[in-house]
Amino acid sequence: xxxxxxxxxxxxxxxxxxxxxxxxxxxxxxxxxxxxxxxxxxxxxxxxxxxxxxxxxxxxxxxxxxxxxxxxxxxxxxxxxxxxxxxxxxxxxxxxxxxxxxxxxxxxxxxxxxxxxxxxxxxxxxxxxxxxxxxxxxxxxxxxxxxxxxxxxxxxxxxxxxxxxxxxxxxxxxxxxxxxxxxxxxxxxxx
Amino acid sequence: xxxxxxxxxxxxxxxxxxxxxxxxxxxxxxxxxxxxxxxxxxxxxxxxxxxxxxxxxxxxxxxxxxxxxxxxxxxxxxxxxxxxxxxxxxxxxxxxxxxxxxxxxxxxxxxxxxxxxxxxxxxxxxxxxxxxxxxxxxxxxxxxxxxxxxxxxxxxxxxxxxxxxxxxxxxxxxxxxxxxxxxxxxxxxxxxxxxxxxxxxxx
Numbered sequence: 001x002x003x004x005x006x007x008x009x010x011x012x013x014x015x016x017x018x019x020x021x022x023x024x025x026x027x028x029x030x031x032x033x034x035x036x037x038x039x040x041x042x043x044x045x046x047x048x049x050x051x052x053x054x055x056x057x058x059x060x061x062x063x064x065x066x067x068x069x070x071x072x073x074x075x076x077x078x079x080x081x082x083x084x085x086x087x088x089x090x091x092x093x094x095x096x097x098x099x100x101x102x103x104x105x106x107x108x109x110x111x112x113x114x115x116x117x118x119x120x121x122x123x124x125x126x127x128x129x130x131x132x133x134x135x136x137x138x139x140x141x142x143x144x145x146x147x148x149x150x151x152x153x154x155x156x157x158x159x160x161x162x163x164x165x166x167x168x169x170x171x172x173x174x175x176x177x178x179x180x181x182x183x184x185x186x187x188x189x190x191x
Numbered sequence: 192x193x194x195x196x197x198x199x200x201x202x203x204x205x206x207x208x209x210x211x212x213x214x215x216x217x218x219x220x221x222x223x224x225x226x227x228x229x230x231x232x233x234x235x236x237x238x239x240x241x242x243x244x245x246x247x248x249x250x251x252x253x254x255x256x257x258x259x260x261x262x263x264x265x266x267x268x269x270x271x272x273x274x275x276x277x278x279x280x281x282x283x284x285x286x287x288x289x290x291x292x293x294x295x296x297x298x299x300x301x302x303x304x305x306x307x308x309x310x311x312x313x314x315x316x317x318x319x320x321x322x323x324x325x326x327x328x329x330x331x332x333x334x335x336x337x338x339x340x341x342x343x344x345x346x347x348x349x350x351x352x353x354x355x356x357x358x359x360x361x362x363x364x365x366x367x368x369x370x371x372x373x374x375x376x377x378x379x380x381x382x383x384x385x386x387x388x389x390x391x392x393x394x
Contacts, residue, residue, distance in 0.1 A: 039244060046245045101243060102271050137268055138242040138258075138279035 040100045044070055047141050059145045062091075071096045074110070075145060083153040090115055092148065093124075094141060104135035106176055107144060116158040119151060123168045125175040126151075127161070129182040242280050243268065250311050252290040256283040262311040265290065287312050 048070075051061050062074035073094040079085030090113055095106040109115065109124035119127040130139060130147055161167070171178055241248040243264035250262040258280040269276055269287065278285045292311050 043245055102267060136277070136279040136282070137264070 038098070040096065040098050041070055043101055044096060048073075051142055056142060056146055058149060059142070073141065075141070077145060077149055077152075079115075080149060080153045084155055084158055085115060085152050088113060088115070092145070094144075101137040101139070104131055104139075104176065105141070105144070106174055107131050107148070108175060115152055116160060117152060117155050118157075118159055118161055121161060121164050121167055121171075123171070125167075125171065125178065127180050127182075129180070132176055132180055133182075248293075251293040252311060253293055254278050254283070254285050255289050255291075256281050256285070259293075260290075262290075262292070291315075 048061065048066060051059070052063065055061070058078040058080060060076045062076060065072065065074040073096075075092045075094060077090045077092060079088040079090070090109055091111040093106075093108050093110045097103060107126060107128075109120060109126065114120065114122060114124050121127075126148065128147065128151060130136075130144065167178075239247050239251070239259060241251075241261040241264055242258055243260055246261070248259050248261045251259060252262045252265060253259050254265075256278050258278055260279075265279075265285075266287075268279060269285070276285050277283065290312055292314050294314070
C-alpha cells in the first residue's frame with residue numbers, strides 16, 4: 001500500500017505503474033505488507049496485483065485511487081468492439097467493507113458517462129444479481145468487471161430501465177439496500 | 192470478450208484451467224512456453240489456493256464438486272447463508288458433512304485441526320471389500336465375542352453343568368481321586384446354587 005501511495009504522488013504514467021508495481025510490491029515488500037494486513041485487505045491486495053499484472057481486455061484499474069484507499073477502487077471499462085458500446089469508456093466504483101469477500105462489494109457506475117442500458121439506472125446503480133443475492137466469495141473484482149462488461153455487450157437496445165425516474169428519486173445511496181427483483185438470467189428492478 | 196466467456200463467474204476450478212492451457216488460450220499460460228522453475232512453482236501453488244481467501248489452503252477441505260477451500264473460510268460462508276448452502280465456485284449443493292478434509296503428509300505434525308474452532312469435519316473411512324480370508328477372521332471374532340458374553344454372567348452355573356465334558360475326559364485324567372474331589376466339589380456348588388435359588392424364591 002505504501003508503495004502504491006508513493007507511485008501515486010510521483011504521478012508516473014499509468015503504464016509505468018502497471019509494469020513496476022507487481023514486481024516491486026510482491027517480490028520485495030509483498031510479504032511484509034501482507035502480514036500487516038487483515039484478511040480482507042490481504043485478499044484485496046492479491047486481487048489488485050493480479051488485475052494489474054494480468055488485466056482482462058478493456059479493464060484497467062485506476063491505481064492512484066486504490067493507493068489512496070484500498071477499500072475504494074475506480075476501474076475503467078471500455079465498451080467492447082462490435083457492441084452498442086464500442087468506443088465508449090465507463091468508470092466503475094467498487095466499495096469494499098471488512099466483510100469482503102463474504103459480503104459483496106458495492107458497485108456503481110460513476111463519472112459523466114453512465115451507460116444507457118435496461119439494467120443500469122441513470123444514477124449509476126446496476127441491477128445485477130451477483131452484486132447482491134447471488135454473490136459468492138469465489139467471485140472477484142475481475143469476474144464482476146467481466147460480468148458487467150458482458151451485460152453491456154449483450155444489450156440489443158440502448159434504453160434506461162422503465163422505472164428509472166422513480167427509482168433515482170427514491171432510492172438509497174447504496175444500491176445493495178435496494179430490493180432487486182431478478183427476472184430470468186438478467187434483472188429488472190422494483191422496491 | 193464474448194458474453195459467454197464472461198458469464199463464467201469465478202476463478203475457474205483447477206481442472207478447467209488445466210484443460211484450457213492445453214487447448215489454445217494464450218493469456219496466463221504463455222509462461223509455460225518458457226518454463227522457468229519460478230513460473231512452474233507459481234502455477235503449482237495457485238492450483239492449491241483456497242477459492243475464498245486466495246491463499247494456499249490451510250486446513251484444507253474439498254467439496255464433492257471438487258473445489259478446494261480453507262475450512263475456516265468455507266465455514267464462515269456456510270454460516271452466513273445457512274439456508275442456501277452453495278459451493279462458492281459452482282453453486283452446487285454443499286454442506287459440512289459433504290466436504291472431505293485433505294491431510295498432507297506432515298499436516299498432523301503441525302497442529303490438530305480439531306483443536307481449532309470451528310472443527311473441521313472428519314474424514315470418512317469405508318472398509319475395503321471383504322475377501323474370503325477376512326470373512327473367516329470376522330467369523331472368528333464373532334465367536335469370541337459370544338463366548339465372552341455367554342460365559343461370564345453364568346460362569347457359576349457353567350462350571351456345575353459341565354458333567355458331560357468332564358466324563359468324556361475321564362480316561363485322560365492322571366489322577367482319579369483328584370477327579371472325584373472335583374466331582375464332589377462341583378456337586379457341592381450345585382447344591383449351594385440350588386439352595387441359593389430356593390432361598391431367593393422363598394425370601
